[in-house]
Amino acid sequence: MFLHLVLLPLLVFVPLHLSVLAVRVANAPELGWPELAPAAVFLAALLVVWVALRLGRYAGSPAVPSAAMALLGTGIALQYRIGTLRTVEAPTPSQLALPIGIATMLAVWLLLRRRRIERLEPLWGVFLGAAVAVIAGVIVAGRGFRGAFYLAGGMNPVEIVKPLLVVSVASLLSGHRRLLRRGFLGIPLPPLNILATVGVLWAPPMLLLVAQGDLGMFALMNATLLVMLYAVTNRSLYLVGGFAALFAVAAVAIPMTDRGRVRLAAWLDPFSSETGTGWQILQALVAYYSGGIWGTGFGAGSPNAVPIVESDFVYAIVGEELGMTGCAAVLLLYGALVFGGLRIASRARSAYASCVATGLTACLGLQTLLNVGGCTKAIPLTGIPLPLLSHGGSSLVTTLLMTGLLLAISDEEPPLGARSGRS
């Protein structure tokens, strides 16, 4: 476990941090202790997680925590490099996000491991209600900024809706999986009352998301639902047909809103508004081109030419400074996270736990695809952050919470044999 949880993530983080330090020292021969703070913070986080999992005798998959920790380290290095992680200032909410996130992850794991997660199954109504309340509360109390709603201090609590919805809808889907599986010649024909129940319960949070104007989150959660439906029923038509329907809805609905039209235009022809709406994506593309195959070196590029690069466009820094190879490496890390998560799902003992794990993994994976696709102009921009890499406290805490859930599902039973002697 030491290898997975401390050594390998550290090996991922250290070259990046050293690169930034090398660039700073090459520019001016002075280096204060605060410059080493990111390394100290990350090392502390790794050790805390490792000690906790060790003491708690974690017996689940090492792939998910390993990949998550490596991505966390990459994120810290990226934020440190871009300057959002100022170490000398008093702690801000976004800096507290890391310890809070780690604590949340470990707490969720400890509370829900050894199949205690199944106790959440009957509580689906509570989670669904909480999700609806959070979105509605943000609409009422929040204020708009850059096209989304935020609470005071720049917190965006809508992020928490992702695990809440997955946990609640999983019990519906896994509970009715036999009925949902009914069909003829591969075409799913579930009883209408079941479909209606799922639809009626799913509609309120989705309608509120649309009312809030968060079409990216709307697409993400619907796609996640489709993957979960497919996973519990093993009917591929749910996935294929559902995605087709989602595309159709997007094609009709996006041009109906002003912001959607602007983003669609910026995607289809950014050159028509070079210095306006097309600016951000075109500057990101220039960043990739400047990076080429090997990149300019971490810390040696000029990613600040892309506006707000630290949040949604953090992938552009990777593209410019680490090149295509660095992008491939980061995508591999996400791949490990997704495949590790799916492995956990396929090994889970209960249908409910399996469904939750699938939903969480699908959510993280799709989020990655939507973000990376958006900032390479492969798809329109959705305003969805890149998990663990983008700047943003709520997103970080939520992603670590989801990782904690995956750990809990993975860690199903105490290890076999007399291992109590080992600490």
Place this chain on the structure above:
Amino acid sequence: MLDSLSEFLAPPRCREVLALLRGAFCLACVALVLRACFHFAPYRVGHRVRLMLFPALFCIGALAIFVYQASWQLAGHTRKSFVSYMERHNSRPDNAAHHLIRGEILDRGGERLAYTEADGSGRRVYEYADACAHVVGFRHPSEGLTGVERAADDALSGWKELRTMEDVKEAGLAAMRPDRRIGTNVVLTIDVGLQLRACSEFDRLKRRGAAVAIDPRTGEILLLFSSPSFDPNRFDRSLNVDPEGRLLNRALRGRYPSGSTFKTAIAALMVECGVPQELDCPADGFRLRSWRRPIRDHEYYAYERKGLRWPGFGRIGLDTALAKSSNAYFAQGGVLCKPAPFNAMVARLHLNESVTVYSNGVRSIDSIAGNCPPLKRAELQELAQRSIGQGTLLVTPLHMAMLTAAIANHGVLVPPRLARDEPPREPERVFSRRAADRVAQAMRRVVTGGTARGIDLPGLEVRGKTGTAQNPGGKDHAWFVCFASRPGEEPSIAVAVVVENAGFGSAAALPVARGILKRFFQ
């Protein structure tokens, strides 16, 4: 120790170190992923869900995005608009697009007004910073292009001739080789000497304003200057919200009441319409109806301020009226000509239209339209006001330069143009030859014995007209229009100068025009 480390990491080595660290990062990622994949956990029979489709879709999606990303990251040079965009809007020091050498902008004598440095920095240098800022424009990574840089971008960036995809690909690959010249040069009709002179004259005045000079015979724009100017080499975002409006090209886009300079057009119209040229100009001025406020001459108020009573001009002719700039005379004259011929003249002078001075079929440089909407038959009071350059009449300095050039060229207006290699456009007759020459004769009197005596340069035949335009924004705008020739030759330059809120035209605008003429004929 840090010092030696810093020395060790000096630029060429820094790159190597970073490359090593980059490799270490990638290897660590691969190692972590491999280790995670080959982790053989004890086999357990779980709740079996089959999940083939989602991981497959995830991989296909990620791969598709990755390939698409590579089409920009590795093969961006095959996209025409992208390379062109990078040449214009890239602020990164090590982008290959910096090796693209954009075409130069030259003045009529071949002086380089704008060029790209060939040292790999891609820096665009504007040699005559303030003097040509508005007309040449600038290229700024985040602000885009303005002026000729914008209008002639197709030629300057050299992407116009490329038609097929193969062309683009080849040119893109070639363009990424060091110091590759991609565009063609653009030669303007501007004379940089005149620009510099106008710039120094306005610097001396420290006032807002504009100066335009045209060669009346060919329509070539010799001078297009707007004050206050800025340095395009050091563009600063605060200019966008500058209270002085330094980015505004007042020569093309400033609208002013023309004041008395417009009387030259009315004089020509009077000759053309054949109305009596001997008119009575009493001290009490001209009034259309007894209850209207009269249009009085400026002298009336000057005497009144001294507590005296002005006797009036009495019965005067065209020459005296223009030399003295009599408001009463030209208000009467305009009303005698009637609105219909006035409207026709305004249309021939393009006062209500924006004038295109540069166009390549894609983008153009235009002036803003003036304001002189057609008058109805009964709007005689407004006609009287406009005849002395007031009322609702608004013109740009370019419009006034065109009017002056038309008079200088015996009534024929050659449409102004900014590109030397553009063929001259069809000349248009604005006034009859007789009318134009008669007004030119009267304008000579203005210089020899009227309001513009200060510009009577030896060895030149200068003809001009001053103007003092009342405006709601404060002190009067000073105007001066003139054209000049050596004795026995055709006029070769027509100048229009406006200085905002500077008072009398003869005091503020005339010295600027004098400086420009001196420089032109030296």
